[in-house]
Amino acid sequence: MKRTIAVGLTALCATATLTACSGRESATAAGDCDPGITDSEIRFGTSLMQSVAGPQAAAATALFEEINAAGGVAMGDGKTRKISYTALDDGYDPARTVGNVRSLVEQEQVFAIQNLVGTASTLAVVDYLAQKEVPLVFPMTGTDELLATIDKRPIVAGAVNPQTGWEVSERAKQILRDHPQAKIAVLYPNDSLGNGSLDALKSALEGSGTQIVAQQSYEQTTPSVDSQIVNLANSGADVFVNFATASFVTQSLKKAHELSWKPDTYIYSGATDTNFVLAPAGLEAAEGVHSFYWIYDVSSRDHDGQPGVQEWRAFADRNAGTVKTTDTIAATGYNTAQLLVTALEQMKGCTRADLLDSVRNMHDVTTDLSIEGVTFDTTPDYPYAITSMAPMTFRGGSWHYDAVVNRSTEG
Numbered sequence: 001m002k003r004t005i006a007v008g009l010t011a012l013c014a015t016a017t018l019t020a021c022s023g024r025e026s027a028t029a030a031g032d033c034d035p036g037i038t039d040s041e042i043r044f045g046t047s048l049m050q051s052v053a054g055p056q057a058a059a060a061t062a063l064f065e066e067i068n069a070a071g072g073v074a075m076g077d078g079k080t081r082k083i084s085y086t087a088l089d090d091g092y093d094p095a096r097t098v099g100n101v102r103s104l105v106e107q108e109q110v111f112a113i114q115n116l117v118g119t120a121s122t123l124a125v126v127d128y129l130a131q132k133e134v135p136l137v138f139p140m141t142g143t144d145e146l147l148a149t150i151d152k153r154p155i156v157a158g159a160v161n162p163q164t165g166w167e168v169s170e171r172a173k174q175i176l177r178d179h180p181q182a183k184i185a186v187l188y189p190n191d192s193l194g195n196g197s198l199d200a201l202k203s204a205l206e207g208s209g210t211q212i213v214a215q216q217s218y219e220q221t222t223p224s225v226d227s228q229i230v231n232l233a234n235s236g237a238d239v240f241v242n243f244a245t246a247s248f249v250t251q252s253l254k255k256a257h258e259l260s261w262k263p264d265t266y267i268y269s270g271a272t273d274t275n276f277v278l279a280p281a282g283l284e285a286a287e288g289v290h291s292f293y294w295i296y297d298v299s300s301r302d303h304d305g306q307p308g309v310q311e312w313r314a315f316a317d318r319n320a321g322t323v324k325t326t327d328t329i330a331a332t333g334y335n336t337a338q339l340l341v342t343a344l345e346q347m348k349g350c351t352r353a354d355l356l357d358s359v360r361n362m363h364d365v366t367t368d369l370s371i372e373g374v375t376f377d378t379t380p381d382y383p384y385a386i387t388s389m390a391p392m393t394f395r396g397g398s399w400h401y402d403a404v405v406n407r408s409t410e411g
Helices: 050-069 094-106 119-132 164-178 192-205 226-233 247-258 274-281 307-318 328-345 352-359
Strands: 041-048 080-089 112-114 183-189 211-218 239-242 264-267 290-293 388-395 398-401
Touching (some): 041 050, 041 119, 050 328, 080 094, 094 112, 094 119, 164 192, 164 264, 164 290, 164 388, 211 226, 226 247, 239 247, 274 328, 328 352
Parallel strands (some): 183 239, 239 264
Antiparallel strands (some): 388 398
Protein backbone atom coordinates (compact mmCIF):
# COMPACT_ATOMS: atom_id res chain seq x y z
CA MET A 1 0.00 0.00 0.00
CA LYS A 2 1.31 3.41 -0.89
CA ARG A 3 2.03 5.67 2.07
CA THR A 4 2.25 9.42 1.44
CA ILE A 5 3.28 11.99 4.02
CA ALA A 6 2.38 15.66 4.06
CA VAL A 7 2.75 17.42 7.38
CA GLY A 8 2.99 20.91 8.72
CA LEU A 9 2.00 23.45 11.36
CA THR A 10 4.31 25.90 13.22
CA ALA A 11 7.23 26.62 15.59
CA LEU A 12 10.95 26.13 15.87
CA CYS A 13 13.05 25.82 19.01
CA ALA A 14 16.60 26.87 18.10
CA THR A 15 19.54 26.14 20.38
CA ALA A 16 23.25 25.87 19.76
CA THR A 17 22.79 22.17 19.11
CA LEU A 18 19.57 22.52 17.15
CA THR A 19 17.47 20.60 19.66
CA ALA A 20 13.77 20.13 18.90
CA CYS A 21 12.49 21.02 22.33
CA SER A 22 9.63 19.15 23.88
CA GLY A 23 10.81 19.66 27.44
CA ARG A 24 13.88 17.97 28.91
CA GLU A 25 12.19 15.51 31.25
CA SER A 26 14.04 12.26 31.75
CA ALA A 27 13.89 9.82 28.86
CA THR A 28 14.49 6.87 31.17
CA ALA A 29 12.92 3.70 29.80
CA ALA A 30 9.73 2.45 31.42
CA GLY A 31 8.80 -1.20 31.66
CA ASP A 32 10.13 -3.13 28.70
CA CYS A 33 11.05 0.02 26.76
CA ASP A 34 14.62 0.92 25.83
CA PRO A 35 16.41 4.12 26.91
CA GLY A 36 15.49 7.28 25.04
CA ILE A 37 11.75 6.75 24.94
CA THR A 38 8.90 7.41 27.34
CA ASP A 39 5.15 7.40 26.90
CA SER A 40 5.37 11.04 25.79
CA GLU A 41 8.78 11.51 24.12
CA ILE A 42 11.31 9.84 21.85
CA ARG A 43 14.86 11.16 21.47
CA PHE A 44 17.07 11.18 18.38
CA GLY A 45 20.44 12.71 17.64
CA THR A 46 22.76 13.26 14.71
CA SER A 47 26.23 14.58 13.87
CA LEU A 48 27.04 16.62 10.80
CA MET A 49 29.14 19.39 9.32
CA GLN A 50 27.23 22.46 10.47
CA SER A 51 28.77 24.82 7.90
CA VAL A 52 27.42 22.70 5.03
CA ALA A 53 24.66 20.44 6.36
CA GLY A 54 23.27 22.81 8.98
CA PRO A 55 20.18 23.55 6.84
CA GLN A 56 19.45 19.82 6.78
CA ALA A 57 19.24 19.67 10.56
CA ALA A 58 17.35 22.97 10.73
CA ALA A 59 14.65 21.69 8.38
CA ALA A 60 14.29 18.43 10.29
CA THR A 61 14.09 20.36 13.56
CA ALA A 62 11.42 22.67 12.17
CA LEU A 63 9.35 19.74 10.92
CA PHE A 64 9.56 17.90 14.22
CA GLU A 65 8.59 21.06 16.08
CA GLU A 66 5.53 21.47 13.89
CA ILE A 67 4.54 17.89 14.65
CA ASN A 68 5.20 18.45 18.37
CA ALA A 69 3.06 21.58 18.35
CA ALA A 70 0.20 19.49 16.99
CA GLY A 71 0.60 17.00 19.83
CA GLY A 72 3.27 14.64 18.53
CA VAL A 73 3.50 11.51 16.38
CA ALA A 74 0.76 8.91 16.76
CA MET A 75 2.97 5.82 16.86
CA GLY A 76 2.13 2.24 16.04
CA ASP A 77 2.05 1.14 19.70
CA GLY A 78 -0.90 3.44 20.41
CA LYS A 79 1.12 6.16 22.15
CA THR A 80 1.53 9.73 20.87
CA ARG A 81 5.02 11.08 21.44
CA LYS A 82 6.91 14.28 20.81
CA ILE A 83 10.25 14.08 19.00
CA SER A 84 13.37 15.46 20.66
CA TYR A 85 16.16 15.95 18.12
CA THR A 86 19.72 17.10 18.77
CA ALA A 87 22.20 17.84 15.96
CA LEU A 88 25.88 18.28 16.89
CA ASP A 89 28.57 19.81 14.68
CA ASP A 90 31.49 17.55 13.70
CA GLY A 91 33.07 19.64 10.93
CA TYR A 92 33.07 16.45 8.81
CA ASP A 93 35.88 15.12 11.01
CA PRO A 94 35.20 11.44 11.85
CA ALA A 95 37.07 11.78 15.15
CA ARG A 96 34.65 14.51 16.22
CA THR A 97 31.76 12.38 14.98
CA VAL A 98 32.85 9.64 17.38
CA GLY A 99 32.88 12.07 20.30
CA ASN A 100 29.50 13.50 19.34
CA VAL A 101 27.85 10.13 18.98
CA ARG A 102 29.25 8.92 22.31
CA SER A 103 27.83 12.03 23.95
CA LEU A 104 24.44 11.54 22.34
CA VAL A 105 24.27 7.91 23.43
CA GLU A 106 25.83 8.11 26.88
CA GLN A 107 24.85 11.60 28.07
CA GLU A 108 21.75 12.51 26.05
CA GLN A 109 20.56 8.89 26.06
CA VAL A 110 19.06 9.09 22.58
CA PHE A 111 16.89 6.24 21.39
CA ALA A 112 18.69 6.18 18.02
CA ILE A 113 21.03 8.10 15.75
CA GLN A 114 19.13 9.55 12.82
CA ASN A 115 20.47 10.75 9.43
CA LEU A 116 24.19 10.82 10.27
CA VAL A 117 25.94 12.55 7.36
CA GLY A 118 28.77 10.99 5.37
CA THR A 119 30.46 7.66 4.67
CA ALA A 120 33.56 8.33 6.75
CA SER A 121 31.47 9.48 9.71
CA THR A 122 29.18 6.47 9.45
CA LEU A 123 32.03 3.97 9.34
CA ALA A 124 33.74 5.71 12.26
CA VAL A 125 30.82 5.05 14.64
CA VAL A 126 28.95 2.03 13.33
CA ASP A 127 30.89 -0.54 15.37
CA TYR A 128 30.44 1.49 18.56
CA LEU A 129 26.70 1.74 17.90
CA ALA A 130 26.51 -1.99 17.18
CA GLN A 131 28.24 -2.68 20.50
CA LYS A 132 25.78 -0.41 22.31
CA GLU A 133 22.85 -1.82 20.29
CA VAL A 134 21.77 1.69 19.32
CA PRO A 135 20.15 1.95 15.86
CA LEU A 136 21.64 4.08 13.09
CA VAL A 137 18.68 4.89 10.87
CA PHE A 138 18.61 6.78 7.58
CA PRO A 139 22.35 7.57 7.48
CA MET A 140 23.41 9.63 4.49
CA THR A 141 25.76 7.18 2.78
CA GLY A 142 25.56 4.49 0.13
CA THR A 143 28.77 2.64 0.88
CA ASP A 144 28.74 -1.04 -0.09
CA GLU A 145 30.40 -1.80 3.23
CA LEU A 146 27.04 -1.55 5.00
CA LEU A 147 25.71 -4.44 2.92
CA ALA A 148 28.92 -6.45 3.14
CA THR A 149 28.91 -6.28 6.95
CA ILE A 150 25.18 -6.37 7.63
CA ASP A 151 25.45 -9.47 9.84
CA LYS A 152 28.05 -7.80 12.08
CA ARG A 153 26.36 -4.41 12.04
CA PRO A 154 22.63 -5.15 12.18
CA ILE A 155 21.83 -1.79 13.74
CA VAL A 156 22.02 0.09 10.39
CA ALA A 157 18.83 0.55 8.36
CA GLY A 158 17.38 2.78 5.66
CA ALA A 159 20.49 4.54 4.31
CA VAL A 160 19.37 7.51 2.21
CA ASN A 161 21.91 7.35 -0.59
CA PRO A 162 21.78 4.62 -3.23
CA GLN A 163 23.99 1.61 -2.64
CA THR A 164 27.24 2.43 -4.46
CA GLY A 165 27.31 -0.81 -6.44
CA TRP A 166 23.77 -0.34 -7.69
CA GLU A 167 24.20 3.30 -8.65
CA VAL A 168 27.41 2.53 -10.53
CA SER A 169 25.80 -0.40 -12.34
CA GLU A 170 23.00 1.89 -13.54
CA ARG A 171 25.58 4.44 -14.68
CA ALA A 172 27.44 1.74 -16.60
CA LYS A 173 24.20 0.76 -18.35
CA GLN A 174 23.79 4.35 -19.52
CA ILE A 175 27.35 4.52 -20.82
CA LEU A 176 27.13 1.18 -22.63
CA ARG A 177 23.83 2.25 -24.21
CA ASP A 178 24.93 5.71 -25.31
CA HIS A 179 28.69 5.22 -25.80
CA PRO A 180 29.36 1.54 -26.53
CA GLN A 181 32.93 2.26 -27.67
CA ALA A 182 33.66 4.93 -25.06
CA LYS A 183 37.05 5.80 -23.71
CA ILE A 184 36.44 6.60 -20.06
CA ALA A 185 38.36 8.82 -17.64
CA VAL A 186 37.65 8.43 -13.92
CA LEU A 187 38.19 10.79 -10.98
CA TYR A 188 37.66 9.29 -7.53
CA PRO A 189 38.48 9.96 -3.87
CA ASN A 190 40.96 7.59 -2.28
CA ASP A 191 38.52 6.31 0.33
CA SER A 192 35.88 3.62 0.79
CA LEU A 193 33.39 5.41 -1.43
CA GLY A 194 35.81 6.21 -4.24
CA ASN A 195 37.65 2.91 -4.38
CA GLY A 196 34.39 0.99 -4.13
CA SER A 197 32.90 3.04 -6.95
CA LEU A 198 35.90 2.44 -9.21
CA ASP A 199 35.86 -1.31 -8.54
CA ALA A 200 32.13 -1.46 -9.24
CA LEU A 201 32.57 0.42 -12.54
CA LYS A 202 35.33 -1.91 -13.69
CA SER A 203 33.18 -4.91 -12.85
CA ALA A 204 30.15 -3.50 -14.67
CA LEU A 205 32.18 -2.76 -17.81
CA GLU A 206 34.00 -6.07 -17.89
CA GLY A 207 33.66 -7.82 -21.24
CA SER A 208 32.28 -4.77 -23.05
CA GLY A 209 33.92 -2.71 -25.76
CA THR A 210 34.12 0.21 -23.38
CA GLN A 211 37.39 0.81 -21.59
CA ILE A 212 38.80 2.98 -18.83
CA VAL A 213 41.78 4.77 -20.37
CA ALA A 214 42.72 6.96 -17.38
CA GLN A 215 42.02 7.13 -13.67
CA GLN A 216 43.08 9.71 -11.11
CA SER A 217 42.54 9.68 -7.35
CA TYR A 218 42.71 12.44 -4.76
CA GLU A 219 42.77 12.67 -0.96
CA GLN A 220 40.06 14.50 0.95
CA THR A 221 42.78 16.83 2.24
CA THR A 222 43.90 17.71 -1.30
CA PRO A 223 43.45 21.47 -1.90
CA SER A 224 42.79 21.09 -5.65
CA VAL A 225 42.17 18.40 -8.28
CA ASP A 226 43.23 20.64 -11.18
CA SER A 227 46.28 18.53 -12.00
CA GLN A 228 44.20 15.36 -12.01
CA ILE A 229 41.77 16.92 -14.49
CA VAL A 230 44.62 18.00 -16.76
CA ASN A 231 45.88 14.42 -16.81
CA LEU A 232 42.44 13.02 -17.50
CA ALA A 233 41.81 15.54 -20.29
CA ASN A 234 45.11 14.55 -21.92
CA SER A 235 44.02 10.90 -22.03
CA GLY A 236 41.74 11.41 -25.03
CA ALA A 237 38.71 10.17 -23.08
CA ASP A 238 35.27 11.08 -24.41
CA VAL A 239 33.38 10.02 -21.26
CA PHE A 240 34.16 11.38 -17.79
CA VAL A 241 32.93 9.38 -14.79
CA ASN A 242 33.30 11.70 -11.82
CA PHE A 243 33.04 9.99 -8.44
CA ALA A 244 34.25 13.11 -6.64
CA THR A 245 32.26 14.70 -3.83
CA ALA A 246 31.25 18.25 -2.90
CA SER A 247 33.77 20.97 -3.79
CA PHE A 248 35.90 18.54 -5.78
CA VAL A 249 33.06 18.19 -8.29
CA THR A 250 32.91 21.97 -8.52
CA GLN A 251 36.66 22.18 -9.12
CA SER A 252 36.70 19.37 -11.67
CA LEU A 253 33.82 20.71 -13.76
CA LYS A 254 35.30 24.20 -13.73
CA LYS A 255 38.76 22.99 -14.76
CA ALA A 256 37.42 20.76 -17.53
CA HIS A 257 35.52 23.75 -18.89
CA GLU A 258 38.65 25.93 -18.76
CA LEU A 259 40.53 23.27 -20.72
CA SER A 260 37.70 23.03 -23.27
CA TRP A 261 37.53 19.31 -22.49
CA LYS A 262 33.95 18.32 -23.24
CA PRO A 263 33.40 14.64 -22.51
CA ASP A 264 29.97 13.28 -21.68
CA THR A 265 30.09 13.64 -17.89
CA TYR A 266 28.48 11.56 -15.16
CA ILE A 267 28.66 12.73 -11.53
CA TYR A 268 27.99 11.00 -8.22
CA SER A 269 24.41 11.39 -6.97
CA GLY A 270 25.64 12.74 -3.65
CA ALA A 271 27.25 15.74 -5.39
CA THR A 272 24.42 17.09 -7.51
CA ASP A 273 23.42 20.11 -5.46
CA THR A 274 22.68 23.01 -7.79
CA ASN A 275 23.34 25.78 -5.27
CA PHE A 276 26.51 24.51 -3.64
CA VAL A 277 28.16 22.28 -6.26
CA LEU A 278 27.12 23.16 -9.80
CA ALA A 279 26.49 26.91 -9.69
CA PRO A 280 29.96 27.71 -8.26
CA ALA A 281 31.52 25.84 -11.19
CA GLY A 282 29.54 27.99 -13.63
CA LEU A 283 26.33 26.82 -15.23
CA GLU A 284 28.06 26.44 -18.60
CA ALA A 285 30.59 24.10 -17.02
CA ALA A 286 27.76 21.98 -15.61
CA GLU A 287 25.65 21.95 -18.77
CA GLY A 288 24.84 18.43 -19.92
CA VAL A 289 26.16 16.49 -16.91
CA HIS A 290 24.24 13.36 -15.89
CA SER A 291 23.41 11.80 -12.55
CA PHE A 292 20.58 10.28 -10.50
CA TYR A 293 18.30 11.54 -7.74
CA TRP A 294 15.08 10.73 -5.89
CA ILE A 295 13.64 14.06 -4.71
CA TYR A 296 12.86 17.17 -6.72
CA ASP A 297 15.43 19.96 -6.98
CA VAL A 298 13.77 22.73 -4.97
CA SER A 299 16.24 25.33 -6.25
CA SER A 300 14.29 25.19 -9.53
CA ARG A 301 10.73 26.38 -9.99
CA ASP A 302 10.16 23.81 -12.75
CA HIS A 303 8.23 21.48 -10.46
CA ASP A 304 6.09 23.93 -8.52
CA GLY A 305 2.99 22.35 -10.01
CA GLN A 306 3.62 19.20 -7.99
CA PRO A 307 1.40 19.10 -4.86
CA GLY A 308 4.26 17.84 -2.69
CA VAL A 309 6.56 20.62 -3.83
CA GLN A 310 3.81 23.07 -2.94
CA GLU A 311 3.69 21.50 0.55
CA TRP A 312 7.46 22.04 0.83
CA ARG A 313 7.16 25.69 -0.26
CA ALA A 314 4.45 26.30 2.33
CA PHE A 315 6.53 24.61 5.04
CA ALA A 316 9.59 26.71 4.14
CA ASP A 317 7.50 29.88 4.15
CA ARG A 318 6.15 29.05 7.63
CA ASN A 319 9.73 28.57 8.82
CA ALA A 320 11.35 31.31 6.77
CA GLY A 321 13.62 32.31 9.61
CA THR A 322 15.51 29.02 9.46
CA VAL A 323 14.53 27.30 6.20
CA LYS A 324 14.96 28.72 2.68
CA THR A 325 12.49 27.48 0.12
CA THR A 326 15.18 27.00 -2.56
CA ASP A 327 17.70 25.30 -0.24
CA THR A 328 18.27 21.80 -1.59
CA ILE A 329 20.23 20.71 1.49
CA ALA A 330 17.34 21.72 3.73
CA ALA A 331 15.05 19.73 1.43
CA THR A 332 17.05 16.55 2.05
CA GLY A 333 16.66 17.02 5.79
CA TYR A 334 12.92 17.54 5.39
CA ASN A 335 12.64 14.43 3.22
CA THR A 336 14.55 12.19 5.62
CA ALA A 337 12.61 13.55 8.59
CA GLN A 338 9.40 12.54 6.83
CA LEU A 339 10.78 9.03 6.36
CA LEU A 340 11.49 8.85 10.10
CA VAL A 341 7.92 9.93 10.86
CA THR A 342 6.61 7.11 8.66
CA ALA A 343 8.76 4.61 10.53
CA LEU A 344 7.50 5.88 13.89
CA GLU A 345 3.88 5.73 12.80
CA GLN A 346 4.22 2.03 12.00
CA MET A 347 6.53 1.15 14.94
CA LYS A 348 4.67 -1.44 17.04
CA GLY A 349 6.59 -1.24 20.31
CA CYS A 350 8.95 0.88 22.36
CA THR A 351 12.25 -0.95 21.87
CA ARG A 352 15.12 -0.17 19.54
CA ALA A 353 14.48 -3.50 17.85
CA ASP A 354 10.95 -2.28 17.10
CA LEU A 355 12.36 0.83 15.39
CA LEU A 356 14.75 -1.24 13.29
CA ASP A 357 11.93 -3.59 12.33
CA SER A 358 9.84 -0.64 11.19
CA VAL A 359 12.62 1.06 9.22
CA ARG A 360 13.47 -2.27 7.54
CA ASN A 361 9.89 -2.84 6.39
CA MET A 362 8.84 0.30 4.56
CA HIS A 363 6.99 -0.34 1.32
CA ASP A 364 5.91 2.03 -1.45
CA VAL A 365 6.49 5.09 0.73
CA THR A 366 6.42 8.48 -0.93
CA THR A 367 7.24 11.87 0.59
CA ASP A 368 6.32 15.41 -0.36
CA LEU A 369 9.42 15.80 -2.52
CA SER A 370 9.86 12.33 -4.00
CA ILE A 371 10.10 12.47 -7.78
CA GLU A 372 7.07 11.06 -9.56
CA GLY A 373 7.56 7.30 -9.80
CA VAL A 374 10.07 7.12 -6.94
CA THR A 375 9.17 5.20 -3.79
CA PHE A 376 11.22 4.42 -0.70
CA ASP A 377 11.35 0.71 0.06
CA THR A 378 13.33 -1.29 2.59
CA THR A 379 13.89 -4.94 3.49
CA PRO A 380 15.60 -6.61 6.45
CA ASP A 381 18.52 -7.78 4.30
CA TYR A 382 19.19 -4.55 2.38
CA PRO A 383 20.21 -1.53 4.53
CA TYR A 384 19.32 1.20 2.02
CA ALA A 385 16.04 3.08 1.47
CA ILE A 386 16.85 4.28 -2.07
CA THR A 387 15.71 1.50 -4.37
CA SER A 388 14.34 3.70 -7.13
CA MET A 389 15.79 6.87 -8.62
CA ALA A 390 15.47 9.08 -11.67
CA PRO A 391 18.27 9.51 -14.22
CA MET A 392 18.69 13.23 -14.79
CA THR A 393 20.56 15.71 -16.96
CA PHE A 394 21.48 19.29 -16.09
CA ARG A 395 20.23 21.63 -18.84
CA GLY A 396 19.59 25.35 -18.83
CA GLY A 397 20.40 25.75 -15.16
CA SER A 398 18.25 22.97 -13.72
CA TRP A 399 17.90 19.20 -13.55
CA HIS A 400 15.59 17.41 -15.98
CA TYR A 401 14.40 13.90 -15.09
CA ASP A 402 13.99 10.76 -17.18
CA ALA A 403 11.98 7.62 -16.42
CA VAL A 404 12.65 6.20 -12.97
CA VAL A 405 14.85 3.10 -12.67
CA ASN A 406 14.21 0.49 -10.00
CA ARG A 407 16.60 -1.85 -8.29
CA SER A 408 15.98 -5.50 -9.05
CA THR A 409 15.25 -7.56 -5.96
CA GLU A 410 17.96 -9.89 -7.20
CA GLY A 411 20.41 -6.92 -7.46
